Amino acid sequence: MHKNINDLNTAWIEAGSKVADIQDQKQQMATELVADPSKYSDEEIKKISADLKAAKTARDFAKSALEDAKAENEVASKSVHIVKTKDEKHKFVDTFKDMLRHPSQYMDMVTSSGSDDSAAGLTIPVDAQTRINELMRQYASLQPLVNVESVGTLTGTRNIEKFGSITPATLITDQNTDIPEGDYPALKQINYKIGDYADLFYAPNSLLADSAENVLNWLQTHIARKSVVTRNNAILTKLPNTQKKATITKFDDLFDAIFQLDAALMSSATILTNKSGFLTLRKVKNAMGDYLIKPDVTQDSGTYQLDGKTVVWVEDTWLPDNLDSNGKYVSHPFYIGNFKEFMTIFDWQQLNIATSTQTERAFNRNQTAIRSIDRFDAELVDDEALVAGSFDKIADQTANFAASAATTTPGN
Helix, strand or coil: CHHHHHHHHHHHHHHHHHHHHHHHHHHHHHHHHHHCCCCCCHHHHHHHHHHHHHHHHHHHHHHHHHHHHHHHHHHHHCCCCCCCCCCHHHHHHHHHHHHHHCHHHHCCCECCCCCCCCCECEECCHHHHHHHHHHHHHCCCCHHHCEEEECCCCEEEEEEECHHHCCCCCCCCCCCCCCCCCCCCCEEEEEEECEEEEEEEEECHHHHHCCHHHHHHHHHHHHHHHHHHHHHHHHHCCCCCCCCCCCECCHHHHHHHHCCCCHHHHCCCEEEEEHHHHHHHHCCECCCCCECCEECCCCCCCCEEECCEEEEEECCCCCCCEECCCCCEEEEEEEEECHHHHEEEEECCCCEEEEECCCHHHHHHCCEEEEEEEEEEEEECCHHHEEEEEECCCCCCCCCCHHHHHCCCCCC
16 A cells, blocks of 8 residues: 555645646746737647646546545544544644644655646634734734735746836827827736755644634744844845945935935835834924834834834844944834835745754753744835935934014013
8 A cells, every 4th residue: 555655645736736847838928929929820729738737637536536535544544433523623633633643654745846736735714823923913914015926836936117207198189080009018027936944843742632712822832033134034034235334324214215205106115214213203392293114003013104104113133233344333124105006025925834853952851843834935026116214313304493583572
């Protein structure tokens, strides 16, 4: 039986690779057809679609046969017992606990990296994924700032029109006049390739005796925190470098920096700095003695605005201050812009976990290593949607009473 499982697993992997090859071929044909609609005949187009459908059917059939063989092998190796119906959450936890007890039995749970449903180990169910997303928003995630697109293929191409290149439509005043042909947009081609971001952590033995709710909370919390840090880092690495020398030196320079942004993007702009920079801005006062940055009363506690723009900050660890060649502080980073236009995260939306007892720590401590994989790609889309600057100390705005004093005379 074990040999049959290995053969079926090999067939499944090969079937997945074939699907990936045909998908790549179909995508290439689609791209070429845009440039030259006559490049492929209707028969060729129908054939590639038929071939892909047949390949997917073969892959899915191989997967079904493999799962059936594993199920038969499991029944043969264990005594017969009554299985009660459980919801998806409890089924997932039961399988996860079984992975902790018998990780070697799940080593065959891999697919071709080119397959549509490529995964390694156990896929996090939808409701657990939703909870992880909720937790991520609580951990100062930068992902809500940027555009996120869910994808179902490991690679792909998008044609993006920059916001600033869009031209207005023509006003027609005479119904007998033909509508003129509009300007064609300047498109930028964005290529994405989903990457695997892996993390390794260890499960305590007591987890096996815990309730389904506690197991899920423990797992979701760890994955959510790690995913926030990972995706924040992917976003921050795409930001342009800020000049070491401060470009914002006085109160009014802040507004000059904001107005460097295209007017069409200004209303939806967000300001980003690090924790040290936010603390500096938080203390700046206007001429009336009010703080420049004010709490946003329309949002939850901890949300602030500067000139109507939301201010977001991250720890200095992830967005460090600018330093000189000797490692001494020079300035804080400052970004203003529409981050959704600036970059896109292409999200595979399939978190996977796998287990092993073969790592040195797991063996020595009688623990089980858990590997989680978050799969996405972060791509810069429109670099003109973001303005970068830097600042050090910004003095409070001083009131100018010269005009009022000049118009006041003694005895009046």
